[in-house]
Amino acid sequence: MARGSRCKVKADGSCPDAADVFRLMLCAGSWRASQGVGSVPERCGVSALCHEVAACLCGGADGCGDEAAGAAAWIRAEEEALCARVFSGGRDGVVSARGQELSLMADGREVLRGRADAVFLDERGSRVVVCAYDWAAGRDADGCGDGWRLAALAVLLARELGCVPQVYAAVLRPFAVEREVAPVFFCPADVVAAREAILDVLARAVREDVPCDVSEAACRGCRARGVCRAFSRGVEEWSVADVERVWQELPPSRKLAAFRLARLAEGVAARIDACCEAELKAGGEIPGLALSPGRQLFSVADASEAFSLLSARFPRHVSAVSFARGCRVSVSDLERLVHAARREEEASASVKGSRVLLRDLLAPCSEVRFSRGSLRECGGAGAAPGCPF
Numbered sequence: 001m002a003r004g005s006r007c008k009v010k011a012d013g014s015c016p017d018a019a020d021v022f023r024l025m026l027c028a029g030s031w032r033a034s035q036g037v038g039s040v041p042e043r044c045g046v047s048a049l050c051h052e053v054a055a056c057l058c059g060g061a062d063g064c065g066d067e068a069a070g071a072a073a074w075i076r077a078e079e080e081a082l083c084a085r086v087f088s089g090g091r092d093g094v095v096s097a098r099g100q101e102l103s104l105m106a107d108g109r110e111v112l113r114g115r116a117d118a119v120f121l122d123e124r125g126s127r128v129v130v131c132a133y134d135w136a137a138g139r140d141a142d143g144c145g146d147g148w149r150l151a152a153l154a155v156l157l158a159r160e161l162g163c164v165p166q167v168y169a170a171v172l173r174p175f176a177v178e179r180e181v182a183p184v185f186f187c188p189a190d191v192v193a194a195r196e197a198i199l200d201v202l203a204r205a206v207r208e209d210v211p212c213d214v215s216e217a218a219c220r221g222c223r224a225r226g227v228c229r230a231f232s233r234g235v236e237e238w239s240v241a242d243v244e245r246v247w248q249e250l251p252p253s254r255k256l257a258a259f260r261l262a263r264l265a266e267g268v269a270a271r272i273d274a275c276c277e278a279e280l281k282a283g284g285e286i287p288g289l290a291l292s293p294g295r296q297l298f299s300v301a302d303a304s305e306a307f308s309l310l311s312a313r314f315p316r317h318v319s320a321v322s323f324a325r326g327c328r329v330s331v332s333d334l335e336r337l338v339h340a341a342r343r344e345e346e347a348s349a350s351v352k353g354s355r356v357l358l359r360d361l362l363a364p365c366s367e368v369r370f371s372r373g374s375l376r377e378c379g380g381a382g383a384a385p386g387c388p389f
């Protein structure tokens, strides 16, 4: 592995990438189906910003904007923390590389590529820290793929190093709302097992007759969704079906698949709505579709001033008690208020402690009700596979 910094560009899509492995595990046909389909457009400005962060990491903060410099500083700090956990002597004698392009060969051809955004390796090559960056603002926006993506990077690194090391891997999301870092440890046996599983799915993925398996987790971020017959067939079947009648005859496993498809169709419907709205707002025309004017919404911005005004006008009728009956209390706002007050008293006060205190204080004037339950998947048959290693 080359020493020092190396910032290169992405793979060209001629074989699956480490980031595709999670989806392949769910739908082996997804890579073939997405061939020739353009990539998902990135959020406006994200591409430029991530290049700025990469430049900042490779060459220092000169010329970087505040946002990029802040993201790079956070990445460096997280990398330092990971290295401190893994290498007993800290960074002394540790080899580092950035933007390492890796590939895996099988039967004389390249079958998998991946990019390790940062790699730290001890002198004997027995322990490796590898980081992959994700520029999304949400957590694992592409569907819980971190484990498989990191397992694939561990496999690629083992091939690059010519030995099977212990791998400590993490996805770093500098722009995530919640910057959680959840490192994954792969012992050499995990790396070997991951290699077998990944080679197996890669062999299926390139076959011409590979099937496409519709599921919410796989299809959610799949580039092929617009051209995938399995996906459109699944949605179409249900849209024309007498749902209640068909439902009675379905086996439980197909009911779960139908639930996932419905979640997916909901997401597609919301995105199409947003596109229609944006186009009409921008002055475009969609025959048969119009944007109705928004309704005027009246709300009170300052409750105490509203009370003063109303009680001044109707002093006999508007008392503090009668006014309060018309007010809604935002528990989350009160939680923030109580937490800020506690933090002033005690810097180490926890958010959880503030929530508990608020509930205790308000116990005489509050009530506890249960909301309607909501549907959620609970890891049963056909659940999305997390990385088993």
Ligand code: SF4
Residues within 6 Å of the ligand: 023, 027, 029, 030, 031, 033, 034, 212, 213, 214, 215, 218, 219, 222, 223, 224, 225, 228, 229, 230, 231
């Ligand atoms: S849309 Fe779904 S079923 Fe079709 S290729 Fe993608 S992941 Fe597979």
